[in-house]
Amino acid sequence: MLYKFWMTVKKELLLLQRDFGGLVILFVMPLVLIITITLIQNSAFKSLSENKIPILLVDYDNGSISKTVKDNLNKNGSFSIVSKIHGIKLNETSAKEAVFKGEYQLAIIIPEKLSVDLQTKVDQNVNKILSGFGVTDSANTIKNGDVIGQKEVRLYFDPATQMTFKNAVKSAIDKMISQIETQSIYKTFQDQLGESNNPIFDQKSFIAFKEIVPTVNNKEILPNSVQHNVPAWSLFAIFFIVVPLSINIVKEKGQGTQIRLITNPVPYAILIAGKTATYLLICLIQFLLMVAVGVYIFPFLDLPVLDVSGKIMLMMNVAFFSGLAAIGFGILLGTVAKTHEQSAPFGATSVVILAAIGGVWVPVFAMPKVMQYVSHISPMNWGLNAFYDVLLRNGSILEILPEIIFLLLFFITTITIAILYDKKKRAV
Incomplete structure (x- = not known):
């Protein structure tokens, strides 16, 4: 029995050896794919972090607020401010046209009298509060009759700009304006209370954010693009492998090889x-080559x-059971398909869909709710979660055991269906 098994393995190896193009696709193309994808993602990240x-920026205010906005944008390091195009000073119309034509990604329009009107509005609110305590005199309530309307800092985005960039910019500017308003309120209170020389308010943020990352041997585990790309594209x-495996099974049926094998004992x-x-x-071997690229080639x-x-x-355990799941799917597809035209396109398309x-390609958390539930039926999702447990979450064999069981059950189910289908077909 063992001899028959080894002869079957030898037959499969000879078939693969004769198909040089198939071997190139199986081993070389995945390596080219992972290097290309990782380089593109890394270059895109660098272009955002290193290139401004x-x-x-159209400044109709020319006051303290617009100056603060400019200073913060310059300190950010990700942006360079443009106030003139071809030597001509920008206005709202020309800035909007340039952005909507795709020449620039963003235009910020600061309205007139923003600094003055903000200070007036703050004075009114502070005077109203202090007058309730009898702190202010009548001279400080002169401006209370003025009605100050809401001001708008208008943003124009290139229609092709990604939503993530829009949300990040809007959030940053909103935070910037909120800080300016808060500082104006603090300063006005101090002026009204006559404490300008001795600040009574601590304007430093009381609440701060600190990211706590997992550690191993007191060393932080910092995730990077390689830790995502290597397991994802390895899977x-x-x-x-579904494609060449199913094609070979269909080829054996078409050439009569399967019949000769079945007639043997x-x-x-x-x-x-x-x-x-x-x-x-x-x-x-594919998996080890991908890992070798991540360890030895990526640093160069x-x-x-x-x-x-x-x-x-x-990681080898995850790759082993992921390989079993893929092989089970390939054998089932090859058993059911009748022609190359059925197995090859369906195999490639199904792998892309899975x-x-x-x-x-896209993180599960970024998918719609319906697709997040659907993702749980994909064996690639099970394998990917197991790889993430090992690489990013410092998981043990117990953490990846559920995913491994799912992959094994998928293999057993597909192989069982393939055997029953083949048995039924030969019995007809």
């Missing part, structure tokens, strides 16, 4: 075991190194 984004490469389970062992070996490309110290065996809903 030019933004148009994609592992599941892409070899159980069908042995044939499936031989295919499983062969393609599982390929999956593990100015990318973060993949830290797998103490984690490689757990990757999309599994969180390989």
Whole structure:
């Protein structure tokens, strides 16, 4: 029985060896894919963090607020302020046209008398409060009759600008304006109370934010793009084994090889075991090559190194059971499909769909609620969560055990269906 198993494995290896183009796709293309995707993502991040984004600023205020806005934008380091185009000073109309044409991503319009009107409004509110305590005199309530309308700082965005960039900019400017208003209120209270030389208000933020990250041996675990890309695209490469595996099974049926194998005294389970062992070996080699690229090649490309110290065996376990799930799906597809035209397009498309809903391309938390529930049916999602547990959450075998069980059950289910379908088809 063992001899028959090894002969089946040898047959599969010979078939793969003769298909040089298939071997290139199985081993080289995933490496090219992971390097390309990671370089693009890393370059995009650097372009946002190192290159300043030019933004148009139209200042109709020319007061303390507009000066503070300019100072904060300059200190931010991500933006460069543009107030003239081709030597001509900007106004709201020209700035809007330039942004809507896609020449700039953002224009900020600061309205007239913003600083003066803000101070007037603050004076009114402070006087109203202090007068209730009998602190102010009648001279301080002269401005209370003026009605100050709400002011708008208008933002124009390029229609092609991503929503995440819009929300980040709006949040930053809103925070900036709120701080200016708060400081104006503090300062007015101090002036009214005659404490200008000795500030009575501590204007430093009382509440601060501090990120607590997991640590191992007193060393912080800081996630990076490599820790996301290597497991995600390794899974994609592992599941892409579905395509050549299903095509080979269909080819055996079309050439009559399967009939000759079945007529021999070899159980069908042995044939499936031989295919499983062969393609599982390929999956593990794929995974190890991807990890090797993350550990040894990425540092030479100015990318973060993949830290797998103490984690490689757990990652191998995840890759092993992910490979089983992919092989089970490939065998089922090859058993059911009747032609290459059925197996190849359906296999490739289904792998892409499983990757999309599994969180390989877009994080699951960023999907609509319905798709977040759907993602749980994708075996790629199970494998990806297990890899994240190991790499990013410092999980143990117990943490990844549920995902491993799901992957194993998926393999058993698909193989069982394939065997029953083949048995029924041959019995007809």
